[in-house]
Each structure stands twice: as structure tokens, then as C-alpha cells.
Amino acid sequence: MKTPRPPWLLVAAVLALHLLLGSEVQRIQDGWVHDGPLPMPPRMQVDFVREMTMQAPVTARVLPRPPAPKPKPPRPEVTTAGAAPAASQPVSAPEPAPEPLPPPEPVAEAASAAAPPVAAASAPSSDEPGPEWPLSTRLTYQLTGNYRGPVHGRAQVEWLRKGSSYQVNLDVGVGPSFAPFITRRMSSQGRLTPDGIAPQRYDEETQFILGEARRASVFFLPDEAQLASGQRQPVARGAQDAASQFVQLTWLFLTGREPLEAGRVVQFPLVLPRRQYAWQYEVLGDETLATPMGPVAAWHLRPTRAAQAQVSGGDLVAEVWLAPSLQYLPVRLVIRQDEQTYIDMMLKSVPLQAAPESSNDIPRRLSQ
Template identity: 50%
Template sequence: MAGHPARLTPPGWRRAGRVALLVTLALHALVGQQVGELIAPIDPAAPPLQRIQAAYTRSVAQAEPPAPAAAARPVVTAPTRPRPGAAQARALTAEQIAAEQAALRERALAAVQAASAGPRPAEVVAPAPPASGVAVAAPASAPVSAAVSAAVSAAVSAAAAPATSAAAASGPASSASAVATAASVSVSASASGVAALAAGTPMISEGRPWPVSTRLSYALHGWYNGDVYGQAQVEWLREGWRYQVYLDVAVGPRLAPLMTRRMTSEGRITERGLVPQRYLQVTQQIIGRTRTARIGFEDSEILLDKGNRVPQQADVQDTASQFIQMIYLFTAQPALQEVGRSIEFPLAMPHRVDRWTYDVGRREPITTPVGVLEAFHVKPRRAASKGDLSVEVWYAPRLQLLPVRILIRQDENTWVDLQLEKAPEQ
């Protein structure tokens, strides 16, 4: 033993093991940082978002997409404004919405009471059942009389159906009460315009409301000088006309990821889809600092991460909201799902705003936890270049047009592929 002075003693082995562990963690952190660049740095002083709360109670199953809406009936949408920018998105604060909603309820109740004996039972129409494949109950009108309809056209969800039907059976007084209750839930456009619609359920098109809060979970496989694995989640949260989109990506073990990135979009729903108000992006690594970035969408300008300002643009989206905006466009205009069609909108990233065009490709079978689904491939026209991320998406019409696969490329040798790992939750 004396002839081998270089041999490590047990304490020496422990020191060598610690050094090797630190080197390994440093290498993993470097890989995590590079892969993190695949997904968009936000002011650390930015206030936290007030997260919309949601309880997921059911899984989404395959269903036939709803038939195209009849053109004869008007579509209830948000009022038209000259430019669907930040001014429109911020037109109503929570306090204003609550105050105007209360005023609408009072006016609706007054109109009902003024309609003499109220509506005849035969005039009360029970809400129609939801269209196949629609995540939430489609609102139904409850006409009561010509006088009342001129003041308010109530749109109630399926949960309100028992009360309305019971009112129809018990006479005018109960009917008037039911209509007043329905008006407190949702009212359509009236002379008050935005105020009336603020109280209602936003509609993509006739009979197709914006989906309720939805969560999608993905398994992540990528490549950066070797295979990388992880998990991802997309969460759509809606509260009236307010929305949030969370895109979470984690590289490494589920319980101790090497890198995580959260991208959050918050804003309002309008007649042209989503209007972001702000975008937040936070990247954390097991070794290294936390990096943040933000985008602010103001009335006439977009405030980028480092303080640069660019002119506001109509229909602009951010990295997280673009996925949901595409669902809106494909739902409102089903013809856009055809091969060869394209959609285009400005895309705001932390350091610049560019106009992006996405082309619709052929439908491909995608194996998912809810079965094999046909999904059409949406691909950006521009190729990935330095500083850009190329995002391809596969949308499944039989799964509420939800994205069942998302492929994010930095270049041919650096990418992450997200594939649905369980049924979506709503």
C-alpha cells in the first residue's frame, strides 16, 4: 500500500465524487439554458399576475366538430372599435364591469316589471342543448315579450335551464323572476354596447362560445447535442371577457427539473379574438440566475423588454396567445382549415415585433391518449433563423381544435417536440 501514494482514501473518493457531481450539474445547466432559448429576458419588478382560478372536472373526449353556423342569424360579439389594440382591451376595469352589470340587471328587472303581466308561458323558450363537441353550454335566448326583448335578450347557460323551465310552468310572476335572474348572468348587446356585452359569455361565432378553462399536458422530447426530455403544459383560463394563457416547459426530471420556463399572456377577448395586455416570461435553472422578460401592450405603442417602444399593431399576438388566437381564427372561419390556406398576424417577442404567416398543411394521423386523431399541420412560412423560433402546431378538429402536438425549432439540430400525454381537462 505504501507504494501507491496516489491512491485515494475514502475521504478522497468523496471529494472527487462531489467535484464530478458539480461538473455534471454545470453541464446539465448549460444544456438547460440552451434548450430554454427554444421557448423567447421581463423586468424583475413587474407585478405578479392575479391568476384566474379554475377547477377541472372532466376530460375532453373525441367528438364531431359542430356544423358551420347558419349565416341567417346574427352573431353576438363584442362591439366593433376602430382598432382592436390595448385601448379596447383595457376599456373596462373589473370595477366598471361590476357596476355596469349591476345597472343592466336593474334595467332588465324594470323592463320585466313594466311588461304588465309578464310573458305568457308559451313565450318562454328553454335553452337549447349544447352543440356536439362544444366545451361549454351554448347560450340560449329567453324571449319574454316585445317590450322586454327590446330592453334585454337574456342568454343563459344550461345550468339555468331548470329555473327557466320551472318558471314557464308556474306562471307570469315566476317567469319574470327567472328572466331577471337570467339577465344577471348574461345579456346581449343593447344601447349600452360594451357594458352589455361585458356581462355575457363571449362567442366565437353563432352557437360557439369561447371554451371554458382548459389544461393540456404534454411529454417533451428534444435534441441539443443529444436527447433531452421533460414535460410541458398549456393552460387556457377564461373569466368572462378576461383571459390568461400559461405555457410551462420543464427540462429534466419531473420532480427536480434542470430548467423551467413559464410564458404568460393576459388580456381581453374581443370581436377579433385575443387582445393581449401584457406578456411575462420567467426562466429558472438549477444553476444560474433567474431570467425574466416582459412586453406591455399600450394604447398606441408596444413596450418591449429593454424599454424600446414600437407602434401598436392591430391583431398583434405574443408567444403564448398565438396558439389560442389560431383556434379562434380556425373556428370563426372554418375554411381556413383547408390545405393551402394561410393566416397572418404580428407577433410580439421580447425584443421585436414581426409579421408572421402560417400555412395550413395536410391532415395527418396523430396518436393521442384519446385515440388516433386527424390533425392539420400549421407551419410558419419563414424558416428558423438565428434569434427566431419556428413553431409548428397540429390542431385536431375532433378534439375542439386543441393543439395535440407542438414542435419548436431553433435550427435543424436544436428543437423540442411536445406531444399530448393525456386527455385534455376542462
């Protein structure tokens, strides 16, 4: 005869099985609805092989798309000799000779006589960005600011691109490099289009020296964006995220789509993890900044008062200084949460760039 097993053993086995099944169901459900924090996306792998050199400001203009051909008038009906055409189908007048095409618009327009020329390039294809996009670039900054007292640290911005794909990474560390007490990574990735940057995903991760990392993600869908809360909102064309906005500004000024002049206001939808804004930057004027490369002239952009009045819930506001001699890339950034909490990032060393990845990059030679 078999010895009967104690009832509590059977009960424990059933409870363990239920717990295991419940955990697995919850894991699958979390995977379906993405309730849990998503991991940060992997970085693009790019080799930085040379230092960037200052150049005279150049505005690289993109060739306009040719207009759509006009429909040709209908040909007259052919009739037999001596027969008149039908009254309902009159013979059209002979087609006029085509007008001569105007000379092509120059591709590059120098801001000064000393500026190097920019060679013509074909319109960007679906696989290759146009020559107006900067090469992959790494910028390193010295960080100062205030967070419950004066703080110091370091920051780095990487603009990375492969074909028509891009990634922008902004890494900030507050405190000593060997043990920062706050680190934050902001990452944007998406596509390069004829209308500029088109983000597809934005992620940010904040890590305190004690405690778990906090993550938030935004996904850009056709005509709408999914915020960190999971809420979906309609979004207008040309929307940017917290990291892509700086390179979009670079592209707008580098291509001449927005002129750099004091008082100019540049606007686009700005989608942050909690909400979106109709954002506006005002061009305040040009200033000279002291950098490791020597004095650098840069244009100072700051959010308008109307834009700042919208901000709530701890969202960050950024000022930026763009240097025309460094391909309009940001040489200084000031990011504020409020008047007492901010970081000031000033270019610390010479920017590094990757080699051209295709023949489309070769004509520019702005960084050589």
C-alpha cells in the first residue's frame, strides 16, 4: 500500500502552480500593453576619426523640386482631305514652343567672400540623406549649474546618422565623473526627410546615485504621438522631441530655410513625455563665446515668453547658441527646470566627426 501524501503538500503545489501561471500571464500582458518601462535603445556605432575645424559660414541650399509637368492640350482630330472637322470637336491652335528654362539655382551661397563653395548634389533619395546634413559628430561640454547648490559635471551630444536614419544622444552627468549623483540620457531616433528630421521614438532615463532609474518614452505615429502615459494625441507635421529639436534648428539655418536674423521667431510642435507644445524660439542676436577653439561667434536662441508661459509640470526649457562656423551646431546649451534649477553646458573640446559614408557627403568638405 502507498502511503497517502499530506493534504497540505497538495495545496502548496496547487498554490505554487497558480502563482507561476499568474506571473507568466502578467509578464505576457505587460509585453502586450507596454506598461513597464522600456529599455533605452542601443546606440548607433560610429567611428569618429578626425577633429572638426572652423570654417567660414556657409548656407547649403537644397535644390528645389522641379514643378510637375503641365498637361498637354488635346491634339486636333485628323480629318480626310477636303473634309471639315466636326463642329463639336474644333481644331485647337498649334502648340506654342516651350519657353527656355531659367538657369539652375546655385546650390551653395556663401555668407562671406571667403566661404568655400558647396558643390551641387542630387536631391536626397530614400536611402541617402542630402549633403546638407552634418556628418556624425560628437560634442563634449563642461557642465556647471545649480541643483540645491552649485553643481559641476560633464555632458556630451552625439549626432549620429547612417543613410537616412539618425540618432541624437544627449548624456549629462552631475557630480564627479567616477560617481555622479545624477545622470540623464536623452535619445531621439528616426528618419531624415526632405522636410527635416522626422522622429520615430524618444527616450529619456534619469538615474540618481540612490534609487532606481526612471524612464519615459514617446512614440511618433502617423499624425499622432503616444506620450509616456500611453495617451495618444494628434500631432502636426514637423513635430520634434526634446533632443531632435536642436539638430532640426541646425538644419533649418544651414539650409537657409530659416534666416538667422535678430528678432526672427522659429516655431514647430514640440512633443515632450508629458505633453506637447506649440513651441517658439526667438533669435536674440549673435554673441562671441570663449571656447577651446578660440572665440566663436554664435547666434543665441531662447524660447519666447509665450512659449515659456505654457510650460508646467517640471518640463525643461532650453536656450541654445548655434555657431555658423561649426556647421550651426550647438556650442552652448542652458537647460532650465526653474530659476534655481538649471545646467549650463559650454563646449569643452574640439568636436569630433566621422568620415563621409558615401559620395553624397564628399562635396561638402565643411569639416576638413
